[in-house]
Amino acid sequence: MQFFKTVIAAVATLAATAAVAQEYKEEYRVSTVVPAPFPWGIAAEKWAELTAERSEGRINLKIYPGVQLVQGDQTREFTAMRQGVIDMAVGSTINWSPQITELNLFSMPFLMPDYAALDALTQGPVGERIFEIVQAKGAVPLAWAENGFREVTNSKTPIRTPADLEGLKLRVVGSPIFSDMFSAMGANPTQMSWADAQPALTTGAVDGQENPLTIYSVLNMHELGQTNVTLWHYVADPLIFAVNQQVWDSFTSEDQEILRQAAIDAGAIGIEIARKGLTDGDQSLIEDIRGKGVEVITLTDAERQAFVDATRPVYDAWKEKIGADLVDLAEQSIANR
Template sequence: MKRFPLVRWLAVPCAALALLAAGAQAADIKARQVKFAFVNNAEHSQGIGAKRFAELVAQKSGGKINVQVYPAGVLGGDLQVISSLQGGTVDMTAVSAGLLVSRDKAFGIFDFPFLFANAKEADAVVDGPFGKRMNERVLGQGLVNLSWWDIGFRSVANSKRPIVKAEDIKGLKIRVIQSPIYVDFFRALGANPVAMPFSELYTAMETRTVDALENPISNVEVNKFYEVSKYLSITNHMYNPMLILFSKKIWDQYTPDERELLTSAAEEAKLYQRKVSRDQDAQSLETVKKAGLQVNEVAPAELAKMRQMAQPVIDKYRKEVGEDISDAMDKAVREARANSK
C-alpha cells in the first residue's frame, strides 16, 4: 500500500481551515463576542444545540465571532433574559414559543392542547410559511428569530399519584410556564396551576410547594426531577417549538454578512439539535424508569376526554390569538398532515 507523508495528511484540514479564514476575511465580518443564555443545563438538547451553534459560528467566521454559552439560567430566567435581549445587554437566547405570549398573544397558538399529532407535523408548520409569518411578529418586540428548534412534547410528573384517567389530574398543584393558556388549560382539567420560572421548579417540587410539573421527558431527566417526583404520565398534551432569538438592538449593528452567517449556523444547528432532542427523550424515558420513576402512558380515550374538557379554553384562545392566526395554523396543520400521508 502506498504511504503518504504525515505532513500531506495534515495539509488537508489545515487547508480547509485556511479557506474558512480567507472566506471570513473576504466577507464583512468583525471580531465579536456573543452571549447566548438559556435556562436548561448544558447537557440538555438546548445546551447541546447551543454548543453546536457556537462551533459552527466559529468555523464560518474563521474564529472572529465567539459565542459564549450561559446555561442553567445563570443570566436569569426566560422572561428576564428576553428583557435583556430587548435592552441589548444579552445577545441571544433559546425559548419556548409560549413564553412570548405576554408580548404578543398570537404566540399562544403554539400552546393549544393536542395541536400536533407528532414532531414531523410540527417541523413542517414552523419551517413553512406559518413559521415565517411568526418570525415577522417578533421583530416588533425588538427580537429576531434565527431558527426554530425543538423542546418536545410535554407530559406530567408528580409526587402524588399516577395519572391514568383525566380525573386524576384534579387537585394537583402543578407548576406551569408563565403563560395564561397553561393556567387555564390545567384549571379546566381540575388542577391548581402555579405559574413560576423554570429555575425555581426543582426547589418548589422538593419543598412540596407544588405537587407536579409538566415538561418534556428530557427536562425531567436532565434536571433530575425524578429525585423529587414519583410518577410520570405520558400525556403529550402540548408540543413546544423553540425560537432562537437575537437582540434586534444588537442585530441592527451587525453587517449583512454577519447576519447571514449567524442565521445559516442556527439553521444548520437546528437539524442536529432536533435529532438530539428526540433521541434524548427516548433515552431519558429509560433513564427515569431506572431511577425509580413509575411511568405510564395515558390511554387515547382519556387523552380525548382531556381535550374535550379543554375545548372551552381552546375556543377562548382562538379569539385571544386572533382568528386569522388560528385559521392559518389550522391550514398549516392540515397541509402538514396531507403531505405526510
C-alpha cells in the first residue's frame, strides 16, 4: 500500500510540474539598453544564463538590447513592462524616473561622492524603500546592478568650473532633472536618445555628453571628438532587475526564488565589472583612456564644491518633488557609511 501511495504522489508531482511547465512561455522577453560587452549587457546575459541553468530550462530569458521592444525610447521601458509588453527588464533608474519620481533620488546632483555612498543607498533602507515603491507601480524588483557614475565629456574645452560649461551644447537623457542641472551650470542641455546622440556627436551638432566611463570606453568616444573628460561623480545610475507582476505570479515559489537569486548573482557580477579600473586601487581604465590622447581631469574638493553650489537650487527643488523624507534618509545613510 505504501508503495502505491508513493507512486501516486510521484505521479501527482510530475503532473503538477508538467502543468506549470505548460503554462510557462517558451521565451521571456527582457529589455535592456545596451548589450555586452557593456557591464549592463553582461549582467543581463548572466541573468539569463543562470536562470536557464538553475531552472533546468523551465525559464528561458531572451535579451533584447537597444530597448528595441519600445522602439528605442528608453523612457517607455518601465511602462511597457508594467503593461506586459515586456516581460522583464534590467533597467536604469534614470530611464524609469519619468514614471517613478522617487528614482530621481540617484540623479540628485552631487548626492553620492563615491561607491561607498552608492552602496549605502542601494544596499540599505533606501534601497528597500525604492523596491517597495517599484513594486507598488506594478513590477517586481529583484536585485541591483550598476551602470556607474556619470562623468562629463566634450570636444571643446577642459571642464574645471561651472564657467567652463557656459554655452556648451550637451546631450542629456530625457529626464527633467538633467536639464535643470545643466541649465543651472550654464550649459545648453539637449535631450535625445543615445541612438540619436552618437551621430550628433560625430557631426558636432552637440559638443558633449555625460555617461559612465565604461560606456565611453567601449564606444571609443575619443574618436567622436570627446577628448576632454572630467571625473566629477555628479550622479550615479543604478540598475534594477525587475519582472512584470503577472509574469512573476505565474511562476512557482521555487522558480521565483531561482529567478531572484540569479538576478542577485548577476547583479554582483555586473557591479564588479562596472567598477573595474575605476577605483582607488585600480585606475587602469582611466589610464587607458588617457593613453588615447584624452585629457582626463579629476576635480579637487574645492573645484567640485563649486559645482555643488551651482546646482544647490536644483537639489532643493527636487528634494521636495522626490520626497523630503526619502532624501533625508539617503543623506543620513551616506553620512553613516
